[in-house]
Amino acid sequence: DTAVSQTPKYLVTQMGNDKSIKCEQNLGHDTMYWYKQDSKKFLKIMFSYNNKELIINETVPNRFSPKSPDKAHLNLHINSLELGDSAVYFCASSQERLFQFFGPGTRLTVL
């Protein structure tokens, strides 16, 4: 059983396009996160939702917009994609402040 799943796994698109990445967790956790891992493998928090409420919003361009329809889902929509958005995006979930469980990642390539 997949605990945290993301779709798609790979996403190749042109500059200027709008794309979405979806995340679902079946662990019953109350908090979900989006992280970005750059080419140097550095993982950095972008957003976090707790019970559908935004609680972390790091310095991220407003072209990135997270949406949480319910506490099991957290989607990431990106407008007007730029070359620098190419990275691996990870979704994660946790129960309160316990360890975070990561998904398999979505590799985004902007051409």
Added chain:
Amino acid sequence: EDQVTQSPEALRLQEGESSSLNCSYTVSGLRGLFWYRQDPGKGPEFLFTLYSAGEEKEKERLKATLTKKESFLHITAPKPEDSATYLCAVQAVQGAQKLVFGQGTRLTINP
């Protein structure tokens, strides 16, 4: 600002050759320090959480220790399957549940 620095960036060992990875941190009140393992093309996999100086945790050939300024991940008699990138992260007492990651140590165990 909370910060995590891991060393070395890369480490190559022979099978059975024990060593340690270092994670130095500065944080405004440590809630927890986390160790993750990341295999190529996959999401980080949780290993340990340490909460207070002097605490130790073990799992198979891995042992994590914590002081007030750093954590060590000791690898005893490693096997090739221990090859991976090991990530260290801290969570602060104040604020939301975000993890601040180091850049990781890429460990290679040669047979």
